[in-house]
Amino acid sequence: MLIGRVGCALFRLHNVSSFRQQIVSKSRISFRAGNSGILSEIKLNILSRFNNLSTRVVTRNAKEEAQDKGIGWWLLGCAGMVYGAVALGGVTRLTESGLSMVNWDLFRTMKPPFNQTEWEAEFARYKEFPEYKFKSTTEEMTLNQFKFIWTMEYLHRMWGRAIGLAFFIPAAYFASRGRFTMTAMKIRMFACGGLLLAQGGVGWWMVKSGLDPSLNSDTSVPRVSQYRLATHLTLAFVLYSLFLWNGLRQVLTTPITITSVPRIGKLKALTHTSKGFMFATAIMGAFVAGLDAGLVYNSWPKFANDWIPPNLLARAPKWKNFFENDVTVQFIHRNLAYLTLVSITLTWLCGRRMGLTKRARWALNASMGMVYVQAALGITTLLNYVPVWLAALHQSGSMALISFVLWLGTELKRIPK
Numbered sequence: 400m401l402i403g404r405v406g407c408a409l410f411r412l413h414n415v416s417s418f419r420q421q422i423v424s425k426s427r428i429s430f431r432a433g434n435s436g437i438l439s440e441i442k443l444n445i446l447s448r449f450n451n452l453s454t455r456v457v458t459r460n461a462k463e464e465a466q467d468k469g470i471g472w473w474l475l476g477c478a479g480m481v482y483g484a485v486a487l488g489g490v491t492r493l494t495e496s497g498l499s500m501v502n503w504d505l506f507r508t509m510k511p512p513f514n515q516t517e518w519e520a521e522f523a524r525y526k527e528f529p530e531y532k533f534k535s536t537t538e539e540m541t542l543n544q545f546k547f548i549w550t551m552e553y554l555h556r557m558w559g560r561a562i563g564l565a566f567f568i569p570a571a572y573f574a575s576r577g578r579f580t581m582t583a584m585k586i587r588m589f590a591c592g593g594l595l596l597a598q599g600g601v602g603w604w605m606v607k608s609g610l611d612p613s614l615n616s617d618t619s620v621p622r623v624s625q626y627r628l629a630t631h632l633t634l635a636f637v638l639y640s641l642f643l644w645n646g647l648r649q650v651l652t653t654p655i656t657i658t659s660v661p662r663i664g665k666l667k668a669l670t671h672t673s674k675g676f677m678f679a680t681a682i683m684g685a686f687v688a689g690l691d692a693g694l695v696y697n698s699w700p701k702f703a704n705d706w707i708p709p710n711l712l713a714r715a716p717k718w719k720n721f722f723e724n725d726v727t728v729q730f731i732h733r734n735l736a737y738l739t740l741v742s743i744t745l746t747w748l749c750g751r752r753m754g755l756t757k758r759a760r761w762a763l764n765a766s767m768g769m770v771y772v773q774a775a776l777g778i779t780t781l782l783n784y785v786p787v788w789l790a791a792l793h794q795s796g797s798m799a800l801i802s803f804v805l806w807l808g809t810e811l812k813r814i815p816k
């Protein structure tokens with residue numbers, strides 16, 4: 400993109416300078432003509448043409464830049480909406496609302512029940528499925544309680560549709576106007592559109608696993624498959640990162656004065672490593688959430704009396720323990736979190752004395768602060784047996800951490816090696 404922009408600028412400069420040459424040669428001809436009246440008229444003409452052209456070049460540049468920034472703000476808006484969807488999805492899951500809408504259709508399920516009869520019909524449909532059957536063994540659910548969980552899931556799904564509209568309508572407009580000038584940008588926008596559509600499908604695929612009576616009995620808490628939950632959350636993280644990263648790249652274009660910073664390559668490598676650990680921790684967090692593994696060991700720093708809990712590899716085949724054994728999954732999430740913490744701390748220690756840009760320093764400090772807040776939130780969530788509000792904060796915290804580290808990456812990318 401940068402190369403493309405430089406290319407465009409050079410092309411325009413070339414046009415301007417060849418026009419300047421024409422001016423010079425025309426002036427010479429006029430001078431030779433020796434007629435001062437005609438000469439000054441030609442000079443005026445030429446000057447005004449030259450001025451017009453330069454003004455056009457400048458205004459076109461400014462216009463293009465403003466258009467690029469417009470696209471950037473739109474992508475950041477989409478990222479914000481995905482952030483909202485993840486937060487809402489977390490609360491939906493934590494309030495056990497996710498299995499209340501038992502059918503899926505892109506358009507028809509947009510209409511909520513309007514009257515008592517329609518609500519009762521919706522409730523009757525829900526009663527056919529394992530979650531209601533399990534819950535009603537201990538306490539009868541009221542229609543009002545059902546309305547609450549249904550509304551939570553409905554809002555989450557409608558929010559997903561709103562993201563679709565907020566992305567596809569402007570994307571079609573920008574594409575029709577040829578605003579995605581770079582091939583890479585076009586590919587990225589296709590990827591975002593594809594992921595957005597896939598996310599809707601994956602969401603329903605996940606919910607279906609919680610509704611399936613062959614996978615859930617009436618005697619234990621019906622759960623969606625942890626694999627599908629992790630896929631849904633991972634896709635959301637990828638989509639969020641794509642929107643955020645592309646948006647930031649379009650918006651943060653103010654030229655920087657720094658030409659090179661010693662050891663910047665090392666700082667960039669550390670930031671990449673931190674990103675890797677952070678994403679791995681977050682994905683493993685989705686497995687903790689999917690298996691309710693936050694309720695197996697509610698002590699910290701030890702697992703009850705042990706540093707390494709027993710039965711980490713109790714299941715056969717062994718690989719299944721990494722995704723299906725709640726103890727192992729919690730153990731891995733905790734330890735990946737420590738690695739993320741160490742990696743971001745090292746990044747901060749490496750970058751804090753470097754002559755970075757002001758914004759890069761802010762991003763570095765924000766990442767450092769956020770990783771400690773996030774770890775503290777995780778520990779508090781665990782010690783308090785996963786209350787909804789703390790778990791929701793911990794989940795939103797992971798998105799905030801991703802944002803700061805991606806922002807840091809974008810700022811560092813602008814500093815040459």
Ligand code: HEM
Nearest residue numbers: 680681684685687688693736739774777778781790794797
């Ligand atoms: C870099 C640090 C961390 C990151 C990025 C992170 C990220 C995540 C994510 C994305 C989830 C899934 C949330 C959901 O889907 O609802 C999660 C769940 C969880 N994490 Fe962490 N985490 C971190 C540190 C920790 C630590 C240090 C602990 C405790 C020692 C912890 C305990 C938990 C627990 C108990 C859950 C399950 C909450 C639930 O059931 O909703 N996390 N984490």
